[in-house]
Amino acid sequence: MSAAQDHEAEPNDPTRSGSPVPGGKDACLSQNEIEQLCLKAARGAGMSWGLAEEAGFAAAWLAARGLDGPGILLAQLTLADGRPWDEICPLVAPGRFAAEDSGCLCPIALGSTLCDHAALPQASMENAPLRLGPVSCPLLLLPFLSAVATARRQSLCLRWPRGMVVLTADGQIAGDATRLGAETSLTAELERHKPATERVPVTGDLPFLPSETLRGLNDLALRTTVPASEASRAGAGAVTGDND
Amino acid sequence: MDCASLNPIPEAAAFRRPPSQVMRLDRMGSAHPTRLSxxxxxxxxxxxxxxxxxxxxxxxxxxxxxxxxxxxxxxxxxxxxxxxxxxxxxxxxxxxxxxxxxxxxxxxxxxxxxxxxxxxxxxxxxxxxxxxxxxxxxxxxxxxxxxxxxxxxxxxxxxxxxxxxxxxxxxxxxxxxxxxxxxxxxxxxxxxxxxxxxxxxxxxxxxxxxxxxxxxxxxxxxxxxxxxxxxxxxxxxxxxxxxxxxxxxxxxLGMAPFLVRHPVLLNNWMMAREEALARVRAQHAARPDAVAAFQAALAEATENARQWHSTHPIQIAKLDALRRDLTCLADRIANWPEPQSNHPWDRLWRWGEAELSLEGQEALLALMLEPHGDLVDGLSDCMTADEKAWFRLDGTITVADFSASLAQHYDWALAIDFDQPDKAARFWYVSEEKLEPRLGNRFEEDGASLEQPLCIARLAHELHTALKDWPGDASLAAFLLAHPEHRFMARRAQILGHHPYAEVRDNLIAAEILPIDLMRCKLAFFGASRFDPRSDKWVRISLxxxxxxxxxxxxxxxx
Incomplete structure (x- = not known):
């Protein structure tokens, strides 16, 4: 079987539950499938394994709240494909996680860096909001900001010119998450939030993934695989047959 | 809930085997099912x-x-x-x-x-x-x-x-x-x-x-x-x-990477089993009913070993050793425990460590747990894992402290010379064909650039080397911002700091690696018996x- 035929057959990974859907159909993936598929797609798009884990985490976290994490991750991976790390990772200074020159940050890189710095002075919000960005596909920031809020046991608020999202200390989000999902890039401020009124948390079922999102993520994920060879095939099974 | 703080037998900790002994592939590849399976x-x-x-x-x-x-x-x-x-x-x-x-x-x-x-x-x-x-x-x-x-x-x-x-x-x-x-x-x-x-x-x-x-x-x-x-x-x-x-x-082979990919879970399985053994060894005396149940379990294990067949040369040798060991053990406990002997289970265990093969020692572990359900069964509740709770990195630690911790927990990895071809002879990859996990020969096959991150010892080695170029007072957060390629290993290393049994302490890309050792360990935790390898990476078992x-x-x- 050629690699191309094999690809069309939509192969499956028994250990990481990837590429799970027969070709050409929309599908509802489990959270685990979304996380593993997005991890592999991010790796296939060139992220390091550790950042690809963060990408899988972020996409699945959003999907668990009914938000289109997988689709927006695919958009981000497509956007950043081939761009060097120093163009998409933040420059960290007290009060500011910014892009270099006129660049635009990767939300996975920015989010991971914010989490790593959550208890360091650079991420202090004591006296002024943190300035973030510009960052592309900013919805993907929310899982990381929620982790920061949880770790600090402090509600946070992300504000940008067209909306705001509250991230509570107990891991919930409220506000304009859907609007944030429609933003392609923005500069935002992150500040400590004093809950004035109870807000309705954003919740939802795992989203249906359109076939084009699945195909795009599967294509990237397949970049992590090695084309089959006779040598590899020969070593993979039992030495004897299975009709005993 | 914190299992450690609920431990009814804190004195057992002194009898626990260290990870340097337990987390070796050859011993994991001799694991037997236990009552905690x-x-x-x-x-x-x-x-x-x-x-x-x-x-x-x-x-x-x-x-x-x-x-x-x-x-x-x-x-x-x-x-x-x-x-x-x-x-x-x-x-x-x-x-x-x-x-x-x-x-x-x-x-x-x-x-x-x-x-x-x-x-x-x-x-x-x-x-x-x-x-x-x-x-x-x-x-x-x-x-x-x-x-x-x-x-x-x-x-x-x-x-x-x-x-x-x-x-x-x-x-x-x-x-x-x-x-x-x-x-x-x-x-x-x-x-x-x-x-x-x-x-x-x-x-x-x-x-x-x-x-x-x-x-x-x-x-x-x-x-x-x-x-x-x-x-x-x-x-x-x-x-x-x-x-x-x-x-x-x-x-x-698809099963083999599981234990490597789930370090917190692996730790909790191993920790529960090791704590169980330690609790039995910590007993001051052997109750007569426990001695009788131990003898019955030994008889059953001996019969199981008689019926357990394999055509694989490695397993044939291990089964020969196991049968010999079980005979030795039967002789040893003929008049056991000796009157007035203190900590008889611990003495028996130490005898086993000195006299038995790895197969025999791990079989003895399973046998010693068997009569002690009241002491050990509650540990089943500690074998699950909240992996998400250990996902976030602590970026505040300094490069100096992190490097020292790495050197302490991964000493076994840092001692390996990866410039020697046989220390990096294999690579784990996922085949495009059905996305089947496979193990290749680095110097003979294509695809090593698409290696899966299961080469933990080498990743630890590379991380340790990279840290040397950084000032000791820099934060891990700053290091990872400059070196995203080490994020995966840094996360593992921080997990190991809190989970001593999280890491297989062997080189998983060495020329002599036997994937069936990983599989046997996992299958023993399932409760599998009659482990029967059909190659170095394919097995049949019974449940x-x-x-x-x-x-x-x-x-x-x-x-």
Missing amino acids: FLRSLLRRVSDEGWTFDRPVWDIDGRGVGRAVYRAAGPVRTYCLVAFAHDLPAEMRSDRVIATAWDATFTLFDGEPDADDLDRLQANVPLQEAGRISARELSLSRANRSVRLFAHVIERLAAGMQPDPAEVEAVGYLMRTTAVYGSGKFGAADRANIADRPELSAPFQAEMLSVWLTRQFTVDIVEHLAATRGGASAVRLDPAIRRMLGVGNSTG FQGMPYPSDMTPGGWA
Whole structure:
């Protein structure tokens, strides 16, 4: 079987539950499938394994709240494909996680860096909001900001010119998450939030993934695989047959 | 809940084996099932809670094709195994993940399926990976017949005779599963959605329940086919022979990376087992009833070792050593414990460490746990893991402190010279073909640039080297911002700081690596017996052999 035929057959990974859907159909993936598929797609798009884990985490976290994490991750991976790390990772200074020159940050890189710095002075919000960005596909920031809020046991608020999202200390989000999902890039401020009124948390079922999102993520994920060879095939099974 | 703070026997900690001894591949590859194994905890629960079992649907024709439903009713919830039986031509029978058809296919349904559910499942479950299941299902699996024994048993039963016990003993199962998927795979329910149910919170309980009900199906279908063929002269399986039959399992390399990919879970499994051994060793005296139960368990293990066969040279040598060890052990305990001896279990253990092979030592561990359910069974509750809780890195630690911690916990890895070709001879990868995990030869095959991050020792080595170029007072957060390529390993290293048994302390890309060692360890935690390698990366095992059937728990609940 050629690699191309094999690809069309939509192969499956028994250990990481990837590429799970027969070709050409929309599908509802489990959270685990979304996380593993997005991890592999991010790796296939060139992220390091550790950042690809963060990408899988972020996409699945959003999907668990009914938000289109997988689709927006695919958009981000497509956007950043081939761009060097120093163009998409933040420059960290007290009060500011910014892009270099006129660049635009990767939300996975920015989010991971914010989490790593959550208890360091650079991420202090004591006296002024943190300035973030510009960052592309900013919805993907929310899982990381929620982790920061949880770790600090402090509600946070992300504000940008067209909306705001509250991230509570107990891991919930409220506000304009859907609007944030429609933003392609923005500069935002992150500040400590004093809950004035109870807000309705954003919740939802795992989203249906359109076939084009699945195909795009599967294509990237397949970049992590090695084309089959006779040598590899020969070593993979039992030495004897299975009709005993 | 913090298991450590609840420990009723804190003095046992002094008897615990260190990770440097426990987490070596050769010892992990000698692991034996224990009473903490997952199928044992399932059987304890269904017995203690009085679960009932029956078979509300049996719609299988004379060729053995159709569907059946097995119902397991617990105190709060009910689960059903939905089984589809197929007529599989011999040329399509393959245990590999690249197979497309099987003798039987299964799913564990959450609740009781109605006719619409069954039709939906019938359109998907027989396709396995090419179909889709839903959040109402907890597992997806398939099984192939042991062609020889399956035919023999039907032939004998149809003729009014029992199967030849030697044939039953030689194979040990009528069907073997070739994959049992859970945890959200192919659309199934996510583990997070069911992990708070007491009956499913321990690892792999849904999968174990599915396999146990599958074992019932395998004997039901041979009796059905024998009755079809033999009519009035057919007989049912003798209960003693029936009990000799387990469910086989055939497993390839895909299972091997699991323990490496789940360090927190691995730690919790190992920690529970090691704590159990330590509690037994910490006993000041050996109770007479425990000594008697230990002797009975040894007799059973000796019989099991007699029946345990393999054609693989490595396993043949290990089985020879095990049989010799069990004989030595029987001699050793002939007049044991000596009167007034202090800590007799610990003395026995130390004798075993000095005198027995690794196979024998790990068998002794299992035997020593056997009479001590009151001391150790509660540890089953500590074997699950909240992996998400350990995902975030602590970026505040300084490069100097982090590097020192790495040097302490990964000393075994930093001592390896990866410039020597045999220390980096292999690489783990995922094949484009069916996304099957495979192990390649770095210097002979293409694809090493697509290596999976299972080469932990080398990753630790590289991280340690990179840290040397950084000022000691810099934060790990700053280091990772400049070096995203080390994020994966930095996360693991921080996990190991809190989970001493999280890491396999061997080089997983060395020329001499035996993937079956990883598989044996995981399978022993499942409760697998009769470990029988078919190559250095492919094994068959048996589950539930010698244990009761669901129908034994509910006499009269069966057709």
